[in-house]
Amino acid sequence: MRRAAMFRSLSVRNYRIYALGQLISNPGTWMQRIAQDWLVLQLSGGSGIALGMTTALQFLPMLFFGLWGGAMVDRFDKRKLLMLTQASMGVLAVGLGVLAVLGAAEVWHVYVFAFGLGMITVLDNPGRQAFVPEMVDRDLLPNAIALNSASFQLGRVTGPAVAGVLIGLIGSGPVFMINGLSFAFTIVALLMIRTADLNPTERLPRGKGQIREGLRYIGGRRDLVLLLVLAGSVQFFGANGQTQIALMVNNVFETGAEAFGVAAAALAVGALAGALLAARRERPRLKLVLIGSMGFGVAQLVAGLMPGYVAFVLVLVPMGVLFMTFVTTLNATFQMSVDPQMRGRVMSMFLLVFMGVAPIGAPVVGLIADVFGPQASLFTGGAVTMVVVSVLSVLLMRTKGVAVRDLLPRRRRGPEAEQRVPGGGRPGDHGDGADREQHQHGAAQQLGARPAEEALTGEGPDHQHRGAEQQQGAELRG
Known part of the structure; x- marks a missing residue:
């Protein structure tokens, strides 16, 4: 009974096809993320600042253009928009792969690639978020969101491990090219979707003031404002967890690409478990948002205290469970509590805060790691997260x-x-x-x-x- 409930949204044909395409494509995305981080470390001599700058450039567009992207998503056909963004991401990946294979790649090339990928993400991320409610009914939406997260995390488990092996055998370049080809699976899935079975939201007509309208809507919802503050606070350091892991593996434990892949996969195993647990819940609960965020801060602090590589990897598993409990519950809370015609703009604000703080936090994480050591960046992230969640929890309890x-x-x-x-x-x-x-x-x-x-x-x-x-x-x- 539990198993059937966990995968209940897969009974919808369109969502089942879409989820299958994502399931095949997601490992390639994570293979590329590992290859990108490792390539930067090799080209820059292990610089934490260079690695942080790459992450910052990838997320910077969401910070500046995220609201515009949300307005565009509300205005266009989401399925066609996603086909365009997925194809563009594939072209970028193949391009950087060719440079790396030819031995011509430099750090600034990776910077340009990361920024271009970030610009496409401005449309792709809110587009994917807003497309799911068009495929499934509202009672299946929390389950579909959780399964999307589970699929993403399954790719995070397999992708880094495969990438670590491939980078050691054939280098970073072919890994980028493999990911470029993997976007074809998502595009084919989108082409196979029956448009007659979709529940499309009425498109927003082109006009002035639509971004301001979205901001007024969010500003008038005190619950959304409070949750956005929480998301930004946790993500300031949490969004750069992959960077922190890379610095710990490379600079503290002094192991290779394979060890980095295993560590990243350990975090993803926990996140996958957290997403599947979320799929068993009928609806999101605010308590889980607070418990997950506080637990994630504690896990960051503990990870920084680990004396060896094996102990560090083991702590990453519960860290992933707690973080995904926080993320999935928060995402479902936003999706289910907003006006459908505002969904693109609201979710773009959610993603702007959730992902847009990464460009601000990434250089900070890199600077702390370079000056005080990678452990200090984990200590700081965990402590800040715990304090902020505690304060916001007290304020929330008093308000309610x-x-x-x-x-x-x-x-x-x-x-x-x-x-x-x-x-x-x-x-x-x-x-x-x-x-x-x-x-x-x-x-x-x-x-x-x-x-x-x-x-x-x-x-x-x-x-x-x-x-x-x-x-x-x-x-x-x-």
Whole structure:
């Protein structure tokens, strides 16, 4: 029963074909990421700053053009847009592969490639995020999002390990070229999708002020603003985990490309497990966002303390589980709580924050690693993440009126909490407090059962904003 539930969104033909294409193509993407990092290290003499600069250039376009990309996604046919972006990524990969094979590649070539890839990602990432709800119904959306993450992480498990072996045998160049060819599988899958079975969102007509409209929508949703702050804070160091692993393997443990591939795969094994666990859940819960982010910070701190390569690799597994719990739950929360016509712009803001902080954090990670050592970058990342998540959790609990005892299992909440009546108050409490908590519980149940477009329309913007916040408060208690 559990197994069937875990893969329930694959019953939809279009999504099944799309997921298969991603499953075949994703290992190539991760093979390229390993090859890119290793090529930069070899060309720059192991420079953490050069590696951080490459990561920064790849994510910088999302920071500057992400909102524009989201508006474009809301305006165009998402399937055709994805075919264009996937083909462009394949051409770039083959081009850099040819340079590397000929021995003509220099660090600045990789910089240009990373920046070009980042520009395409401005359209590709929000496009893929917004295309999934067009293939599956809302009740299958959390499962489809989790399976997408699982597919991506499965590629992260197999890709780095294969890349490590191939780089040692034939060099980085052929690895880039293999990835370039792997994009063909996604393009073929997109061509095979039956457009008549899609549930396309009404396209946004071209006009002025659409980006500002999206910003006003997000600014009016306090729940979304708070979660964006959390995402950016965790990702400042978390987005550069691959860089930190490369520096630890190369500069601290002084091992080769194969060891780097194994370490990256260990993180991905944990992330894959975290994504599959998320696929078993019926809906996202805010508590899991906070638990996952806090646990990830603790795991970063512990990883920096590991004295040897094997111990370091072992810690990367739970780190991956916790990080993917945070990412998948946060992604589903955003996807399910926004107006469909705003989805491209909202998800572009989510990706802008989630990925756009990488260009800022990457040079910081590289600088800390070069000056104080790679362990210090992990210490700093873990400590900052823990502090920020703690502060935001307290602010969230105060805003929602949630007490610490409400976060404990019911049997451990104590007699005072147990004596509360179903409406949320104590026996005999028929005042505003009981009515307010009963309203919050009802709103949460209602939002969990109604389509996003129905829950977010029909009763005015003030009701929409209050309803989303009430849902978050109820999820914290649950």
